[in-house]
Amino acid sequence: MTELPSTLYDTPTVTGWLDDMVEPLITLIGDDPSTALIGIRRGGVDVGRYLLEKLTLASAPVNEELGELNIAFYRDDFSSVGLHPVVGASQVPFDVDNRHIVLIDDVLGTGRTVRAAMNEIFDYGRPARISLAVLVQRDGHELPIRADVTGQVMNVQSNQYIDLDASKMQVTVGQKA
Amino acid sequence: MSLPDPQFNAQGKLHHFIDIDSLDRELLTQILDTAEGFAGVGGRTVKKVPLLRGKTVANLFFENSTRTRTAFELAAKRLSADILNVDLVTSSTKKGESLLDTLHVLEALQCDMFIVRHGDSGAAHFIARHVSPGINIINGGDGQHSHPTQGMLDMFTIRRHKGDFANLCVVIIGDIRHSRVARSDISALVKLGAGEIRVVGPRTLIPADVESLGVTVFPTLDKALIGADVVMGLRLQKERMLSATVPSSSEFYRTYGLSPERLALAKPDALVMHPGPTNRGVEIAGSVADGAQSVILEQVTYGIAVRMAVMSIVMGNAESLRHSEAVT
Numbered sequence: 001m002t003e004l005p006s007t008l009y010d011t012p013t014v015t016g017w018l019d020d021m022v023e024p025l026i027t028l029i030g031d032d033p034s035t036a037l038i039g040i041r042r043g044g045v046d047v048g049r050y051l052l053e054k055l056t057l058a059s060a061p062v063n064e065e066l067g068e069l070n071i072a073f074y075r076d077d078f079s080s081v082g083l084h085p086v087v088g089a090s091q092v093p094f095d096v097d098n099r100h101i102v103l104i105d106d107v108l109g110t111g112r113t114v115r116a117a118m119n120e121i122f123d124y125g126r127p128a129r130i131s132l133a134v135l136v137q138r139d140g141h142e143l144p145i146r147a148d149v150t151g152q153v154m155n156v157q158s159n160q161y162i163d164l165d166a167s168k169m170q171v172t173v174g175q176k177a
Numbered sequence: 178m179s180l181p182d183p184q185f186n187a188q189g190k191l192h193h194f195i196d197i198d199s200l201d202r203e204l205l206t207q208i209l210d211t212a213e214g215f216a217g218v219g220g221r222t223v224k225k226v227p228l229l230r231g232k233t234v235a236n237l238f239f240e241n242s243t244r245t246r247t248a249f250e251l252a253a254k255r256l257s258a259d260i261l262n263v264d265l266v267t268s269s270t271k272k273g274e275s276l277l278d279t280l281h282v283l284e285a286l287q288c289d290m291f292i293v294r295h296g297d298s299g300a301a302h303f304i305a306r307h308v309s310p311g312i313n314i315i316n317g318g319d320g321q322h323s324h325p326t327q328g329m330l331d332m333f334t335i336r337r338h339k340g341d342f343a344n345l346c347v348v349i350i351g352d353i354r355h356s357r358v359a360r361s362d363i364s365a366l367v368k369l370g371a372g373e374i375r376v377v378g379p380r381t382l383i384p385a386d387v388e389s390l391g392v393t394v395f396p397t398l399d400k401a402l403i404g405a406d407v408v409m410g411l412r413l414q415k416e417r418m419l420s421a422t423v424p425s426s427s428e429f430y431r432t433y434g435l436s437p438e439r440l441a442l443a444k445p446d447a448l449v450m451h452p453g454p455t456n457r458g459v460e461i462a463g464s465v466a467d468g469a470q471s472v473i474l475e476q477v478t479y480g481i482a483v484r485m486a487v488m489s490i491v492m493g494n495a496e497s498l499r500h501s502e503a504v505t
Binding site for chain 1: 207213214493
């Protein structure tokens with residue numbers, strides 16, 4: 001594959017994508033007061049925090065606390081790469097039973113992270129429904145998992161990565177090493 | 178010629194967990210961080226993660242132990258591994274040929290990990306040198322040498338309460354000489370940069386060269402306790418009294434027992450720790466063991482998360498090594 005230059009999407013662009021997610025999320029949540037957001041560490045937690053603030057400002061009926069998942073113990077590649085670094089414990093400060101859970105991640109690619117996250121959520125209880133919201137949806141799906149709400153769709157090659165720098169809310173698309 | 182450290186595999190990753198001495202601070206911190214991730218699992222609806230599904234762990238206990246064996250068993254179960262408890266205390270297994278025969282039988286049963294508890298120092302090390310390369314060994318306590326998972330769960334408990342080790346003053350009381358727990362705790366505290374480590378106990382139970390480990394020997398418990406952030410008791414083994422290396426239990430309590438009055442000499446928020454089982458009225462007053470500053474039962478709870486961390490790290494390293502060898 002050809003060598004591609006890396007591209008930086010600046011803060012106004014990325015926050016624009018995030019803001020574009022708010023209206024569709026409000027529609028998705030509707031008037032269901034059981035709704036709660038859960039972000040996948042690390043990027044999904046930053047995206048989740050941003051969206052939760054916007055949704056609360058818009059008076060959407062969403063749980064005021066954000067859940068956080070560290071999916072290292074649920075990944076399907078333990079037998080090839082071993083244990084991934086543990087980036088903090090999972091924290092779900094509410095009962096997931098019978099709730100509408102909106103799962104949030106920064107990038108949806110293969111779908112394996114989301115599968116792992118869903119398996120973990122079911123170890124906390126039985127949600128009524130799980131939806132998926134992602135900042136960026138890229139090519140490369142390996143599982144029948146698609147987002148309900150997407151900030152931006154990117155057509156990138158399999159040798160490219162997409163990285164969110166949450167401290168600046170900037171996205172880099174670059175060549176994998 | 179010294180043999181390479183059997184704790185590490187060809188990729189330089191932790192393969193067996195036998196003692197803390199040759200591990201660096203980064204690795205100890207990785208174990209503590211990983212344990213932090215596991216600490217919440219016990220409070221969920223489903224107290225399990227699927228990480229070691231399909232793996233078989235064998236508890237090989239050549240020495241009696243209820244709490245360590247149970248903690249390893251629960252840790253394995255919470256990782257979704259299958260666990261086999263092999264009672265070797267009552268069997269006629271001895272070191273040497275027959276021990277190796279036992280190991281080979283368990284290997285033939287396709288176990289993936291052995292947890293070894295043995296009365297002889299160096300037993301886990303010996304077994305690590307003789308098992309098939311694919312098997313991980315975790316030391317559940319060997320003689321007077323090492324009890325590394327106890328050391329790490331003590332560090333986890335301290336870090337949870339105190340955050341950082343740098344400015345901590347830790348006092349370890351009692352039978353330092355025969356205590357594998359003390360040895361592992363001292364090693365871990367030194368690596369993690371504890372501010373000051375004090376030991377105190379009967380002269381017969383303090384090794385002559387103990388200060389070379391990075392600790393200071395104090396002449397009296399009262400002096401040692403002043404300004405302490407963490408106070409650790411150790412179990413006084415009854416056989417020590419029989420061998421007359423210490424006086425009677427009441428005499429021991431008078432001189433080295435952690436009473437409420439003595440604990441008041443430490444900082445008001447000092448933690449009281451003990452690896453258990455406690456001899457109330459010998460090393461520690463019942464009211465101190467059950468008191469507000471005691472974290473003795475937390476140590477037991479955290480022991481599960483810490484053992485889950487160690488087991489999943491070494492088994493993950495073995496998996497990744499196997500995978501890289503298979504693809505090259």
